[in-house]
């Protein structure tokens with residue numbers, strides 16, 4: 045109980061800290077919306093007035109992009125990859141080994157705070173207005189909403205584990221450019237964040253389906269727009285849960301190796 | 312058992328050799344060569360509750376490495392450490408609750424939070440009860456003057472303010488043991504003095520056991536009765552500071568400026584340790600020859616323009632030990 049209380053304090057402090065960086069909130073929101081407009085226009089052009097493509101209506105596709113950019117905003121409010129890398133390089137993370145808490149867990153709880161702040165002050169109001177004024181499809185029943193939120197949350201946790209793991213690899217690498225490329229490629233393409241998996245060529249779709257990244261964007265958004273429905277929803281949630289466990293275990297493994305390296309080799 | 316026990320402590324680092332050039336980089340993908348660096352070699356000491364010990368040595372001697380092993384963020388290559396009955400690296404989190412740590416070189420506060428928020432976070436991390444928190448904060452406010460900058464983000468603090476915040480933060484959870492790695496580095500004279508007073512006070516009032524590393528011998532002289540001196544990872548001295556002074560304190564240095572036309576100076580009873588132009592540094596043992604005898608001797612053959620006799624402060628004693636090792640200086644070498 046006391047443990048949870050301690051981690052919760054990280055959430056509260058991160059929430060407060062976010063309010064100091066008001067400019068960052070604005071610039072992040074700005075770029076989020078620019079990308080939304082960009083991808084919205086690209087998809088409008090690609091549909092070229094057609095009602096439907098690959099069995100998905102234009103409205104559903106537009107909704108897909110809008111929800112995707114919303115989730116993008118949520119996920120980007122967490123500690124970004126470059127920041128984790130920086131904290132590894134400066135030894136900030138190594139020094140935190142001296143504290144009576146679990147480091148990956150503390151960063152997760154701090155991220156909850158930053159995300160909550162960003163959602164309350166920017167994302168929710170803006171996307172509420174977007175849904176109000178744009179012609180988009182909303183889930184009609186409450187259960188879909190609940191499954192979507194659950195699925196998006198699982199996606200958030202998976203993204204957290206993946207990003208943290210990639211960041212911690214900095215402990216073992218002199219040159220991290222390759223890691224960054226893989227991470228951003230997976231996050232933008234394999235996750236289905238800008239192109240839904242059903243538009244992928246068969247081989248790429250197969251690859252993407254067997255990787256954890258689709259859990260971050262593709263699955264929750266598909267639930268939202270009703271492309272995944274009925275019992276498929278539970279299959280999707282099951283897949284996400286499976287990947288969360290796997291990614292968490294990998295994060296633990298990498299973290300153990302990293303902290304082992306710190307305490308044996310001095311970082 | 313003593314509150315801190317260190318026995319036959321070793322730490323070696325493996326440093327990967329960086330190859331140069333493209334071929335080197337490719338080669339290192341397959342086979343990395345390592346060089347061994349022994350940072351700490353066979354160090355033992357034990358420290359009793361309430362003691363304040365100066366842990367000193369030249370750059371790269373292995374001080375910070377030792378401190379890190381005491382905090383548990385470094386595992387010894389060999390030897391034993393116990394801190395308050397706990398083996399730090401085996402039980403890092405339990406150890407963390409018993410110790411306060413300040414690394415003067417870097418802050419452990421959260422960089423972008425206002426100072427007060429960092430304290431509140433630490434309060435939650437160490438589960439400091441409200442009452443203790445308030446009492447401790449009141450003491451820190453009073454002695455360290457934290458209220459001046461309590462709402463400023465840590466990154467905007469001056470070095471002296473940051474150091475004050477850091478030491479207060481390290482003591483928030485009332486640890487019985489405090490490790491201070493260069494707590495006065497970069498501070499001005501006044502700030503140093505304040506810091507020393509504070510350390511002295513918490514040691515006296517709360518019986519906090521302190522290990523202090525520093526390059527400022529005044530810190531040691533003002534705060535510690537005992538010092539452990541290490542060099543190249545090995546212990547060269549462990550004992551009272553007074554004893555060192557006694558032992559080396561007999562040595563004096565006579566500095567004379569001679570007339571510009573003088574011929575080379577030769578003295579008996581003292582050792583010429585340095586010469587710059589017509590200024591000579593002559594070291595002598597007070598028990599063997601008096602300063603006035605030396606001066607008389609010199610003035611018989613040379614014209615003295617100016618002279619001073621330097622008494623060794625702990626500073627110069629230590630720097631001589633760094634340079635020449637810990638052997639008693641009896642030289643009456645005649646140059």
Ligand SMILES: Nc1ncnc2c1ncn2[C@@H]1O[C@H](COP(=O)(O)OP(=O)(O)OP(=O)(O)O)[C@@H](O)[C@H]1O
Nearest residue numbers: 309310311324348350369370371372373374375376
């Ligand atoms: N992580 C590390 N990897 C490799 N070598 C290291 C590491 N940390 C320290 N060393 C080496 O170990 C030796 C002791 O370093 P340490 O930091 O303990 O010295 P120190 O006594 O604290 O010196 P200073 O007074 O300069 O702070 C040095 O030669 C240093 O280069």
Ligand SMILES: [Mg+2]
Nearest residue numbers: 374375376492
């Ligand atoms: Mg050091």
